[in-house]
Amino acid sequence: MTKTDRSSQPQSSDSESNSWYDHPQYFDMVFRDETPNEVAFFEDVFERYVKRKVTRLYEPGCGSGRLVAAMAARGYDLVALDNNSAMLAYLRKRLSRRKLPGELVLGDMTTHQCRPRVDAAMCTFNTFRHLTDAESAERHLRSVAASLRKGGVYILGFHCIPLDADPDCTERWKASHAGTDVSVTLRVVDFQRRTRLETLRVSIKATKPSGKVERFRSEFPLRLYTPSQAKSLLASVEDVFEVAGIHDFDCDVDIDRVIDEDLTDAVFILRKR
Known part of the structure; x- marks a missing residue:
């Protein structure tokens, strides 16, 4: 039996309870x-739905800021909001390193209003579902509407849950950058249609070039929406928004969708009245 050379084995850090949102570099790699x-x-x-030239943008729940930096690099003025200071610190360094402008706000996406107003806003990958009650969701939509110029659009993307959805769901991703390998497992650990909440567990394993291994695990609730529930939510703010278009996560503006039970990866284009 061969003796194990422990010095050659990856060394793990004891970080199992940390939230992945506190580690923007790994969050960023995945997406x-x-x-x-x-x-x-x-x-x-912007070209299809906004009549004026779009120059100023807002991303509530910006996270690590990959979209903020990408849009700033294309010449847009950005307002980026998040409630996690580690995410904003990471984004601030990223913008500074690339000499890009940006207004960074540590705040609440249900109440923040941009001044001066913006031409468009975007929140495209389930961040909206962190608002776990109807009141918070509507407050957020109204605060975004108050941040937009008339005729501006809010690009809002989130998953809808079909009535026959299987609550047992596990997804896995892998990513690599600069010698660091990251694997992510996302698992639904609780699913309650009555309360419209599901709890997700995200586990991350990051292996650095040195061989050091970091592990993070966190759980958080997300609000559930069937397509009809999403329709009802948007109807509650029809005094400030019209649904100008519906697309999906394929990010193809030429493919139009409608709100039906086949709409699972929904991207709503909400235009300020």
Whole structure:
């Protein structure tokens, strides 16, 4: 039996209870490949749905700021809001390193209003579902409407849950950058249709070039929406928004969708009245 050489084994840090939102570099790695398609989609949306020239943008729940930096690099003025200081610190360094402008706000996405107003806003990957009650969701939509110029658009993307959805769901991703390998497992650990809440557990393993391994695990609730519930929510703010278009996570502005039971990866284009 061969004796194990412990010095050659990856050393793990004891970080199991940490939230992945406190580690922006890994959060960013997982989604960075989506950025070019999303940026192209945003500009297609601006061209199709906004009559004026779009120059000023707002991203509530900006996270690590990959979209903020990408849009700033294309010449847009950005307002970026998040309630996590680690995310904003990461974004601040990213913008500084690339000599890009940006207004960063540590705040609440249910109440913040941009001044001066913006031409468009975007929140495209389930961040909205962190608002776990109807009142918070509506307050957020109204605060975004108050942040937009008339005729401006809010690009809002989130998953809808079909009535026959299987509550047992596990997704896995892998990503690599600069010698660091990251694997992510997302698992639904609780699913309650009555209270319209599901609890997700995210586990991350990051292996650095040195061989050091970091592990993080966190759980958080998200609000559930069936397509009809999403329709009802948007109807509650129809005094300030019209649904100008519906697309999906394929980020193709030429493919129109409607609100039906087949709409699961929904991107709503809400235009300020």
